[in-house]
Amino acid sequence: MTFLVALCMAANTAGVAYGEQGERKVGGQVAENAGAPVVQNVLRERAVTRESGLPESHEDTAEKNFLDYVPAAALVALLVGVGIPIYRRWEKKHKDRLQEKRYRSSLHEELCWIRMPGLPGGIESIQVNLDDDTFVQLRFSESSSEGEPSMSDDLLKQRNELSAERLPHEIIQRAFTSNRRLLLVLGDPGAGKTTLLQYYALCALDQKRYRKLGFTKPPKVFYLPLRELTNHGSTLPENLSQHAKKWYQQDIDSRIIDKWLQNETVTSLVLLDGLDEISDTVKRQEACKWIDRILTGFQHVHIVVTSRRTGYGREDALKPQVVLTSDHKRASVQDFSREQQELFLKNWFNAAFLREERPDNVDEKIWKEQQLAKAKNRSDRIIAVLKEEKHKALRQLAAVPMILQLMALLWKNNEFLPGSRMELYHSVLNYMLELRDKQKEIDSQLSAERARKVLAPVALWMQEELKQDEADKQLMQKQMQQWLDTLVDRQYVPPTADDFCDHLVLRAGLLAKIGESRYVFRHKSFREYLASIELVKKTLRSTCYIDTLISSFGDPWWNEPMRFFIAQTDAVQFDCFMDKLVASVGEEEFSPDKMPLLYTLIEEAPQKKVQALSERLLAEATTASCQRVILDCLNAIGQPIALETLQSFVNLKRAKNSSVASRAEEVMLALLPAAGVTSSSGSAADAHSENSGSYRNRFEQYAEYIRIPGGSFRYSVTGGIENVSELRVARYPVTNKRYRAFISYLQSRKPEDEALNKFYRKVLGEIARDHTWDSGFSDYYHKGSKDLAGLFRSKLDEDRKFGGDDHPVVGVTWYAAKGYCLWLSLLESEGRERQLYRLPTDLEWEFAAAGEEGRNYPWGNEEPTPQRANFNENIGATTPVENYPEGATPEGLYDMAGNVWEWTNSWYDEVKKESFSLRGGSWLNLSANLSCSARIFVNPVSRNYGFGFRVVRPSHLL
Numbered sequence: 001m002t003f004l005v006a007l008c009m010a011a012n013t014a015g016v017a018y019g020e021q022g023e024r025k026v027g028g029q030v031a032e033n034a035g036a037p038v039v040q041n042v043l044r045e046r047a048v049t050r051e052s053g054l055p056e057s058h059e060d061t062a063e064k065n066f067l068d069y070v071p072a073a074a075l076v077a078l079l080v081g082v083g084i085p086i087y088r089r090w091e092k093k094h095k096d097r098l099q100e101k102r103y104r105s106s107l108h109e110e111l112c113w114i115r116m117p118g119l120p121g122g123i124e125s126i127q128v129n130l131d132d133d134t135f136v137q138l139r140f141s142e143s144s145s146e147g148e149p150s151m152s153d154d155l156l157k158q159r160n161e162l163s164a165e166r167l168p169h170e171i172i173q174r175a176f177t178s179n180r181r182l183l184l185v186l187g188d189p190g191a192g193k194t195t196l197l198q199y200y201a202l203c204a205l206d207q208k209r210y211r212k213l214g215f216t217k218p219p220k221v222f223y224l225p226l227r228e229l230t231n232h233g234s235t236l237p238e239n240l241s242q243h244a245k246k247w248y249q250q251d252i253d254s255r256i257i258d259k260w261l262q263n264e265t266v267t268s269l270v271l272l273d274g275l276d277e278i279s280d281t282v283k284r285q286e287a288c289k290w291i292d293r294i295l296t297g298f299q300h301v302h303i304v305v306t307s308r309r310t311g312y313g314r315e316d317a318l319k320p321q322v323v324l325t326s327d328h329k330r331a332s333v334q335d336f337s338r339e340q341q342e343l344f345l346k347n348w349f350n351a352a353f354l355r356e357e358r359p360d361n362v363d364e365k366i367w368k369e370q371q372l373a374k375a376k377n378r379s380d381r382i383i384a385v386l387k388e389e390k391h392k393a394l395r396q397l398a399a400v401p402m403i404l405q406l407m408a409l410l411w412k413n414n415e416f417l418p419g420s421r422m423e424l425y426h427s428v429l430n431y432m433l434e435l436r437d438k439q440k441e442i443d444s445q446l447s448a449e450r451a452r453k454v455l456a457p458v459a460l461w462m463q464e465e466l467k468q469d470e471a472d473k474q475l476m477q478k479q480m481q482q483w484l485d486t487l488v489d490r491q492y493v494p495p496t497a498d499d500f501c502d503h504l505v506l507r508a509g510l511l512a513k514i515g516e517s518r519y520v521f522r523h524k525s526f527r528e529y530l531a532s533i534e535l536v537k538k539t540l541r542s543t544c545y546i547d548t549l550i551s552s553f554g555d556p557w558w559n560e561p562m563r564f565f566i567a568q569t570d571a572v573q574f575d576c577f578m579d580k581l582v583a584s585v586g587e588e589e590f591s592p593d594k595m596p597l598l599y600t601l602i603e604e605a606p607q608k609k610v611q612a613l614s615e616r617l618l619a620e621a622t623t624a625s626c627q628r629v630i631l632d633c634l635n636a637i638g639q640p641i642a643l644e645t646l647q648s649f650v651n652l653k654r655a656k657n658s659s660v661a662s663r664a665e666e667v668m669l670a671l672l673p674a675a676g677v678t679s680s681s682g683s684a685a686d687a688h689s690e691n692s693g694s695y696r697n698r699f700e701q702y703a704e705y706i707r708i709p710g711g712s713f714r715y716s717v718t719g720g721i722e723n724v725s726e727l728r729v730a731r732y733p734v735t736n737k738r739y740r741a742f743i744s745y746l747q748s749r750k751p752e753d754e755a756l757n758k759f760y761r762k763v764l765g766e767i768a769r770d771h772t773w774d775s776g777f778s779d780y781y782h783k784g785s786k787d788l789a790g791l792f793r794s795k796l797d798e799d800r801k802f803g804g805d806d807h808p809v810v811g812v813t814w815y816a817a818k819g820y821c822l823w824l825s826l827l828e829s830e831g832r833e834r835q836l837y838r839l840p841t842d843l844e845w846e847f848a849a850a851g852e853e854g855r856n857y858p859w860g861n862e863e864p865t866p867q868r869a870n871f872n873e874n875i876g877a878t879t880p881v882e883n884y885p886e887g888a889t890p891e892g893l894y895d896m897a898g899n900v901w902e903w904t905n906s907w908y909d910e911v912k913k914e915s916f917s918l919r920g921g922s923w924l925n926l927s928a929n930l931s932c933s934a935r936i937f938v939n940p941v942s943r944n945y946g947f948g949f950r951v952v953r954p955s956h957l958l
Helices: 002-014 037-051 058-067 072-111 153-162 168-175 193-205 236-248 254-262 281-297 338-354 364-387 389-397 401-414 421-439 448-466 473-487 497-508 524-541 545-551 556-566 571-583 592-604 611-618 624-637 640-651 658-671 736-747 751-770 777-792 814-829 842-850
Strands: 024-026 113-116 124-127 140-144 182-187 220-225 268-273 301-308 329-333 470-472 511-514 518-521 685-687 695-697 703-708 711-714 721-724 727-730 901-907 916-919 935-938 952-954
Touching (some): 072 193, 182 193, 193 220, 193 301, 220 254, 236 254, 281 301, 364 401, 421 497, 421 556, 470 473, 473 518, 624 658, 640 658, 711 842, 842 916
Parallel strands (some): 182 301, 220 268
Antiparallel strands (some): 113 124, 685 695, 695 703, 727 952, 916 935
């Protein structure tokens, strides 16, 4: 219509006349290419009027007179020059709007469906609104890439805010500010990172919900899996164009997408999924640079990037660091709490049972009530089973959303829960590949066992050669066919690779098609599990293949396959693997970044043997670094058979330095209870063989206390020279293992513990009554005095990231830390002393960390590195307290920087007396918080995953 109106206006202005046959005349000549019919009809009527002799208006007369003097070519040029460009502009704008509308619709269609394994008909899709009650929203911890130039009160308040847990909409609102347009989301496998992007996309596409993300106008939304980023020289519009063609069958010119992204009136939200799925470290860093360039080139683009935690940061000192240099907010996905697990299970079973087919002869309302009743029964029963003490390990697994969903699947169909992560994947694959069809009396193309024989080598081929999670259709089928051919015999002919792939897509739901030419496993972890099956076969054929695994140790691309691999090994394979691993440790310290994976492999190995480790520990050629790693492994394995080797190691003085010697003694003492050996010493303090100034406390599982001589130094808080008396400081922060002993004592019903327990409660009551600690403890104590164990227990006691025995206890209040010190004092003194052990004062803590010389950091003045401390989310959680010998003070105090903030016994402000100071920085903080002078203030009832404590004993009380 815009085009026709323009023609009418142009023609009317120019005075176009028509002859008797309706042909257009300009200046008395018949013009070619007559105008639009609407124009013809209007002007034909005017011509008829003139021929009939009716009077013409003044305007008509003027128009006729004007026509006599206007050249025909000029009028044609006018019509063409005005009308056609207007029409073309209108048509282009209309086409752009339609393309954008189709793109938004396709994007919504892709992301509004979530795959739930095990529902009728295979891997079913159910449409979800991630704001409703169907799914449980994730929780996040956060940090920032911004520097920390000072420690002002305002900055401290910001840091305290950072320690709070956030919901998805809060994280994105806090991430996108006037100066920052990038959010990085890190999480473990199966943590729900892709689901988070779906949530953001659906909110942004919804006219009612986009404001929840902090946008004032509906943003344009784009989604791109980063594994599709094959050319880092290509632009964002080019990659989005390719993705639209591959997934949506839409041919959108990259120039159009570029125009959308450059629109100054509308913000664009770009969702980039799976940085870790780029297997090569160098290419992954190039992808980070590519993302940084996007922010520079598109001023109105906001980006959310997801990655497994192991795919970001520095993997190894010899490899490039994978980091984003643009200012960004970093958020880490937290595990499901027990309450979230229960809510998820209830919602999942409701959704699953309501997706079942309703019989024709049953009323819909009645059927729905019946299904919801079944769902409640099933969810209540699995929740009850998971609460049982014997299923603690399963509860920790259930904290991962995807694992919990797989558990729900097995429970729905068989009321069965596996005993380990490996058994879980094995059972789920059996169900998907065979059992589900068998229950419906449908013949499977391949049994689950045969299917594994085909899929396992294909998965390992993708792991080793392709190094991608998706594969070309023809290449994958070619790989499959060669393994399918090995199944042929006189009684059985397997399906073709094409038919088998169709079954995996349409029935089993293990694969998904990308367009018409590529396949991808629906979840990366299924491919990793299958690859591990083939890894085990290869190592059984030749132990030399273990060398290949060792060379990839610490490479994020191999972490999950290694976990699945070790869970299938026997004792001999485990022994061989550990021997080759520690043999790879040279003069350089074993990277602390690798220790969490090492501990995980030891924990998940079903059978363990320490023969090779013991022999290598006693070998004279073994380096100090290697000795340290072996001792850590022996401690983690926990087999008392290693005590004989450890004793020989000590007697032969094989330790290459004092740190190794001290660690050997710690491991020996830790293994004594497993051997049924107890100390015969009646004293609390046992002298350290290397340092008579330190001692080990047998009442605290032989925790070692280091002598810190008295002296004077310049105290950062006052700026003046302060004197500090000699004291003994615990080498490590209090660990979960030691803190659990305290909680167990409070729960003890043993006759020998009863008297002290009663006295302990009596003393706590007096402290609350007299406001000895502070004025707030009275309310805190009386609210929980009936269950002291529950009152003081760490809220993260069962968290798989923070709950390791040798990790520092976190999630405890200042009052709980004080309660631990009181219990320890009463336990050793048999009720006579209340102050044998206590928290350090703020002054004492800084002196122990900085020394008389006033070091900037506990180890000296060099800047923090991932080899010296756990900070800046390098690991993503706390680490065992003995992991960072390079970051120890000269006296041997560990973790005085990083890992956890440590409660002190001092008010942050002695005048206001509202909050207590904490020192040392945590795994979550940037380097500025690791300085010896850094301090923050926190309310004494705070229970944060970054707060722990260390115990001291005044020397005069020894």
